[in-house]
Amino acid sequence: MQSARKEKLAGWGNYPVAESYTLTPRSEADAKSDLEKGKIIARGLGRSYGDQAVNENQYVAICTKLNHxxxxxxxxxxxxxxxxxxxxxIISVFGPKGWLPMICPGTKFVTIGGAIANDIHGKAHHIDGSFVNCILSFTILLADGTTVEASRTENADLFWANFGGLGLLGVILKARLKLRRIETTYFRQKSLKIKGLDHMLEALDRYDHEYNYSVAWIDALAKGSKLGSGVLTLGNAAKLNDLPEKLKADPLKLHATGKLSVPFFFPSFALNGLTVRMLNRVIAFVQNSPKEFVHYEKFFFPLDAINNWNKGYGKRGFIQYQFVIPEENGKKNLTEILEMIAGSGCTPFLNVFKRMGDGQGILSFPFKGYTLAIDFPVTKNLLSFTPKLDAKVLSAGGRLYLGKDALLQENTFKAMYPQYTEWLAIKRKYDPGNRFTSNISRRLGLDIA
Incomplete structure (x- = not known):
């Protein structure tokens, strides 16, 4: 039987930090024995930003050794x-064979279990949807120690409730997923300098059916006529015949293993209004000066090139605040939200804007509309500002991404996700003793009383 180790854990944002008892199952038998220890939550590579995979004074099963x-x-x-x-x-093994994952988020360092728990999405959500669309079935360890198969036709309620279910229904042990056939590991891309919000929304409409992938960087400190300005990047998978001769020599090239690293936490004063404005200029230049053909590493995972980049926000940590709002009244609501952010004094950084397609699932985040993800260093101002921003997103008919959230309050969550009652009914069915729990489940009222 495994022995647990008490250690401080946090999500990728390094906020909040909680002491948990960690376990490292290496087999289904290990995972079953871990259930006997007490309240538990599964954890992958720790790339959820907040408190999704931490469990104050309870158990965390780090499942990265279940990787065969x-x-x-x-x-x-x-x-x-x-x-x-x-x-x-998956990319390292199957990329050279001509296959890539169908859905790629902003980092490749996520596990299949974590991708299901957060129903991850990428730059082509309006075309490909979220991670549920590539999963055929999975095997899950339930609270009573049994393992069952879940798919669209078998235990369908359990299947759908796990996508966006934050790991609170069991430990996913294995999955069957569909990969995408590719001719090259390159993308043909186009970038547009965006003058303001009107221009941004017009460009998204104009290129909606021409490019499968689209994502924009927005200058969240811009005001007035420049509100919503930035760079829109569009792309499609490159065919072998598209590539220039020098790239055809290695059309299925993999990412490099060596990379830069942030060796220590930056001091808190390093990221301020002045430095962010300077960095924004650099980002705008880089985003607006791409090569026509770009490797998947830079196209999907630009930040993966810097190991431990999250330390750049300092020991106080940061949150990534991601919301989606409907397209109806989208310009008006986005204008008001961007004005709130620009005037908040909360130093927004690394802001990503894109369009989403129709959503699926129960607690899954996406629905048809506009989504913006913003990094905020944790400060006293931020802790008083986010409830105001939450209220504005809610009034616009929107909601926050639970897979990144660290601060949402229970009453606001339940207003954003009124379907939580349907999810709780499934939780009572499969985990009536509330064996699977975490900091976020307690914060948002997703535990069984």
């Missing part, structure tokens, strides 16, 4: 693997 490939159907492009397998491991 089990079966590969090359004809259908279907991979069966343990849930601790990461997208990086």
């Amino acid at each position: 490939f089990l079966n590969w159907d090359e004809k259908e492009g279907i991979l069966e693997c343990e849930a601790g397998v990461s997208l990086e491991e």
Whole structure:
């Protein structure tokens, strides 16, 4: 039987920090024995930003050793693997064979189990949807120690409730997922300098059907006529015949393993209004000066090139605040939200804007509309500002991404996700003793009383 170790854990934002008892299961038998210890939550590579995979004074099962490939159907492009397998491991093995994951978020360092728990999405959500669309089925360890299969036709309620369910229904042990056939690991991209919010929304409409992938960087400190200005990047997967001759020599090139690293936490004063304005100019220049053909590493995962980049926000940590609002009255609501952020004094940084398609699932985040993700260093001003921003997002008919949230209050969450009652009914069915719990489940009222 494994022995637990007490240690301080946090999400990628290094906020909040909680002491938890960690376990490292290496087999299904280990995972079952871990259930006997007490309240528990599964954890992958720790790339959720907030308190999704921490458990104050309770147990956390770090599942990264459950990372074996089990079966590969090359004809259908279907991979069966343990849930601790990461997208990086899938890309490294199957990229040279001409396959990539169908859905890629902003980092490849996420496990399949974590991708399901947060129903991750990427730059092509309006085309491809979220991670549920590539999962055929999964095997999950339930609170009573049994393992069951869940799919769209078998235990369908359990299947849908796990996407965006934050790992609160069980420990996902393995999954069957469909990969995407590719000719190259490159993308053909186009960038547009955006003058303001009107221009941004017009450009998204204009190129909606021409490019599968679209994402924009927005200068969140811009005001007045420049509000919503930034750079829109569009792209499509490159075919072999598209590539210039020098890239055709290695069309399925993989990412490099060596990379830069942030070796220590930056001092708190390093990220301020002046430095952010300077960095924004650099980002705008880089984003607006891309090559026509870009490797998937830079296209999907630009920040993966810097190891531990989260330390750049200092020991106080940061949050990534991501919301989605409907397209109806979108310009008006986005204007008001961007004005609130620009005037907040909360030093917004690394702001990503995109369009989302129709949503699925129960607690899954996406729905058809506009989404903006903003990094904020944690300060006293931020803790008083986010409830005001939450209220504005709610009044616009929007909601926050629970997979990144660290500060949302229970009453606001329940107003944003009125379907939580349907999810809680499924929780009572499969985990009536509330064995699977975490800091976020207690904060948002997702535990069984």
